[in-house]
Structure formats: structure tokens, C-alpha cells
Amino acid sequence: MRLVLFGPPGAGKGTQAAAIKDKFGIPHISTGEILREAIAAGTPVGVRAKAVVESGSLVPDEVVGELVALRLARSDARRGFLLDGFPRTLRQAEILEVVLKARKEPLDAVVKVNLNDDEVVRRLSGRRTCPSCGASFHVSFSPPKVEGLCDACGGPLRQRDDDREDVIRKRLTVYRDQTAPLASHYAKMGVLKEIEGSGPIEEVKQRILRALGAA
Numbered sequence: 001m002r003l004v005l006f007g008p009p010g011a012g013k014g015t016q017a018a019a020i021k022d023k024f025g026i027p028h029i030s031t032g033e034i035l036r037e038a039i040a041a042g043t044p045v046g047v048r049a050k051a052v053v054e055s056g057s058l059v060p061d062e063v064v065g066e067l068v069a070l071r072l073a074r075s076d077a078r079r080g081f082l083l084d085g086f087p088r089t090l091r092q093a094e095i096l097e098v099v100l101k102a103r104k105e106p107l108d109a110v111v112k113v114n115l116n117d118d119e120v121v122r123r124l125s126g127r128r129t130c131p132s133c134g135a136s137f138h139v140s141f142s143p144p145k146v147e148g149l150c151d152a153c154g155g156p157l158r159q160r161d162d163d164r165e166d167v168i169r170k171r172l173t174v175y176r177d178q179t180a181p182l183a184s185h186y187a188k189m190g191v192l193k194e195i196e197g198s199g200p201i202e203e204v205k206q207r208i209l210r211a212l213g214a215a
């Protein structure tokens, strides 16, 4: 199964990706995670990306496109993949199409998760993530068992630098201007599935699986 998950920041892409990847036995490839790892490791890409990510803007298309092409070339992505946060512009969609055309592997589905702005701000301002293992929590909606500590690895949780309200609003504007137009692009290709992202995590998961014919 070759999938793309897209939607506004905080729509629950990362949360849902964890369940979907297990269901289909495919790797979850998040460009946000790849960039945060590069920033933490201080690689040349990370050094270039740091200020861009923290401001809520987009890292240049060719930089992210190359990271994704390299990741898709790894052996675990031969049986399929779940892309989260990529493509984010029409140029990135073209880059992905070139890579997949060379592999003769078209996308099976593009799932767009919709969520209103107020809920986005509520979710992201309460999000806490584990820098060690990547697990994600919410102070009210899915709190860790012990406040401030990761359930999975016990590491300290932190708030992402781009989860401040002013940066969240900027990310929403960037999403509307540059990413939302991808919906009509994928609708024309006949692969778009739209679902509502509000409601309990399990319900959203079932909506996605139903849209993929896998419930």
C-alpha cells in the first residue's frame, strides 16, 4: 500500500499514522520527523532547516524532495509506505510523481484529514512529544501516565518550538496557501479520500480505514 496522509498541522496525521502503518505493515515516513532529527543531529540539512521549521515556513522543495527520495530507496519502503507531511506543495507532488513513475508504483490513496482552526490550536498548544522515541501526547486529550514523562521510554517530554500559538497560526496560513491546493490535484488523479479529523482518536482511525476499504 502506497499512501499519503495530509491535512492541516495538528489534524492527527502522526497519531493516525502509527495505527495505519501497523495495519498495512509499511514504514511511516514523516518529513517533519526527518527534519527534526537532522536539526537535533546538526547535519548540514538540519542547520539550514532549523530557523525555517521554527518559524512555521516550509523547507525548500528540492531539499525535502531529496530526503524523501533517499528514504523511499531504502529496502523497507519496497513493499509500500505511508508518507506524512509530504508532499506539501505542488512542486513536491511533481517530485514524488517522478520518483514513483521510475519505480512503476503509483500512489494507491491520498487521505486528507480535515480539522477546523480552533481545534488545531487546542491540540497543538497541548501537545507534548518525546525527543528520544518520538511518541506524542496531549496534556488533556491523551496525557502520559506520569506527568512530563514518556509512557513508551520514560524520557522527559517537551513542547515543540513550532507549537507556540503565533507559529501555529503561521503554519495554518502556509497550509492554506501552499498545501491545501493539493486536494484538487489528487482528486483529478482519482486517489483523494477526505475524512473528518475531529472526534476520538479511535473513531478517526476507523474513518480512515473505512476510506481505504480496510475497516
Ligand code: AP5
Pocket (backbone or CB within 6 Å): 008, 009, 010, 011, 012, 013, 014, 015, 016, 030, 031, 032, 033, 035, 052, 053, 054, 056, 057, 058, 059, 060, 061, 064, 084, 085, 086, 087, 088, 092, 123, 124, 126, 127, 128, 136, 137, 138, 139, 141, 142, 162, 171, 197, 198, 199, 200, 201, 202, 204
Ligand atoms: P510536521 O512535523 O509535518 O508538522 P505538521 O504537518 O504541522 O503536523 P503536526 O506534526 O504538527 O501535526 P499532526 O497532524 O501530525 O498531529 P498529531 O498527530 O501530532 O512539520 C513541521 C515543520 O517541518 C513544518 O512546519 C515545516 O517547516 C517542516 N516540513 C515538514 N515537512 C515538510 C515538507 N514536506 N516541505 C517543507 N517543509 C516541511 O496530533 C496533534 C496533537 O493532537 C497531539 O497532542 C495528539 O495527541 C492530539 N490528537 C491527535 N488526534 C486527536 C484526536 N482525535 N482527539 C484529540 N486529540 C488528538
